[in-house]
Amino acid sequence: KAGVTQTPRYLIKTRGQQVTLSCSPISGHRSVSWYQQTPGQGLQFLFEYFSETQRNKGNFPGRFSGRQFSNSRSEMNVSTLELGDSALYLCASGDGQGTEAFFGQGTRLTVV
């Protein structure tokens, strides 16, 4: 069974640009969650999607948005990038019933 796939693995963007990250969950999983990992703030929850609906959202500005498609693949978008958005963005896949979550390898975003 394939794991969680995140693309791309690495990104370098300039301040003010926007970026889209992609996550393909484990086959059969309908829940996709996104997390931001930084040395200073640790792992912070961004949002969770289940069957194309956002069920939960963390405390991030509106520049951070996401969506989920009918095949459960999810994208996360960050507009008007700031230096502080440099981080490892992790996607987690689950069955949506509150059981364990399985993570992808992450996308390393660097904003210059």
Add this chain to the structure above:
Amino acid sequence: GNSVTQMEGPVTLSEEAFLTINCTYTATGYPSLFWYVQYPGEGLQLLLKATKADDKGSNKGFEATYRKETTSFHLEKGSVQVSDSAVYFCALRYAGGTSYGKLTFGQGTILTVHP
């Protein structure tokens, strides 16, 4: 709100030493508890889990017991190896209310094991 507190690191041990990483939590209701491990340049891997009080999760020689009376979920391993060097995260998930899939993580503990 929900929170997780892990012991401060980094932790440095010699091979075959005993490992304990403390984790305590604050949560309403009855959360599920997890330990994740992160190797350099990688995402998080689920190490073990426990979903109710007194459950013991175990995997690859690691163990943790869900202690509701002390709100703790300490990670232990009897004999660590160099390959166990990584960052360990304690996390909780409360499936009720509006929390759904949200995991709340501790700050992580860096473990280094020397030969």
